[in-house]
Amino acid sequence: MTITDQNLQPNLISFEEPNLHQVTTELYAINANPSHLSAVPSQTSVIPQSDVSQILQETEEEALLRAEATQYRERHAQLLEQYEKLNEEMKRKKIDSFETLAEHDKDAMKVFIELARSTEPIPLDGTNIGLFGLTSTGKSTMLNALLGQKVAGTGVGETTTKIKPYNGTKFVLWDVPGRNDEVSYFSMEYISFFKGLSRRLILIQATVRENSSMMKLLDEIGLHYDIVFNKFDKVEPEEQEAVKKQIQSEIKIIGLKRVDKVYFVSSKCPNMFPDWMVMNNHLENLSH
Structure with a gap:
């Protein structure tokens, strides 16, 4: 099987890590068995060719990539935008834990809890x-x-x-x-x-x-x-x-x-x- 960059990208969930010094992106792929969620770290959202080869090798060893992750993001685009805004605010205030959030910004904590409770579980087969x-x-x-x-x-x-x-x-x-x-x-x-x-x-x-x-x-x-x-x-x-x-x-x-x-x-x-x-x-x- 051959997977191109073009059909690889839609099967990835991009995780933005709110680091105080830099933003890194973790790319999570869900394969044909939804009970497998693997993460491939990358320093930017642009994947170097060498990293693409590594991603292809890792995911092909497990199973075919699926579009479940992208579909999830598309179904919850508005919720995703709210999460991103909240993350930017916490980065700006240098909040690095839930306890710090609860202690120093109760309004933001309430927003986060509401977002989290509105978030649907990602489907994982089995136990x-x-x-x-x-x-x-x-x-x-x-x-x-x-x-x-x-x-x-x-x-x-x-x-x-x-x-x-x-x-x-x-x-x-x-x-x-x-x-x-x-x-x-x-x-x-x-x-x-x-x-x-x-x-x-x-x-x-x-x-x-x-x-x-x-x-x-x-x-x-x-x-x-x-x-x-x-x-x-x-x-x-x-x-x-x-x-x-x-x-x-x-x-x-x-x-x-x-x-x-x-x-x-x-x-x-x-x-x-x-x-x-x-x-x-x-x-x-x-x-x-």
Whole structure:
């Protein structure tokens, strides 16, 4: 099969990242199986020929490109324009997280929440689980353990820079990049993707506050999630019960609204804690 630049472009969703210093564009393509959403980063909206070749190679290995993404944008052109205006305003005010937005610009926060609630989920087939977490929370190790095979690179220098799907026998796992600049998520495409997921797992390794801003964002747009305390093996045995109580206390103090479950696990040593089996069984039964 041959895909030209002309018929490639309509199948891409352009993600504008509201960075304080520069604007980058992430191009997201949805292939013939809507449960696969892959992201290809680019520095500008004009794709160099070398990057086009790479995009063609990556997408052809998965499946034929579809026009679902472009159709979504066309159906929601007015909503997209409102998101873009809001993003420009937040860039101008140097707002870099949902917590900062809520603290310093309540009017803009209300606008964002209204837009997010008006955004339709992007269609994803089957059971789709998103893994959220900052760098070093062990997402790649978690992915490998849940799938029972090494599919994601781990260790120093292995950092997720794009949304990437990993197929399991009963669900698709989505590795979502950790963002220091959380405003990157304040786009129609990201919100529609978050809403399209069957389940959202927020990984932490010490305290809820590591990713509380992301949790508050999900709270406000009506999305439930589970908190996964990974690397629990690094907590001394005599301190583990105290840490569990601390996490539950933080959830109440911060005022999180839509936490469904809290798991204490070690993806490096899955059988070390009973929560691993509980979590795994829950995820496998989501489609039932």
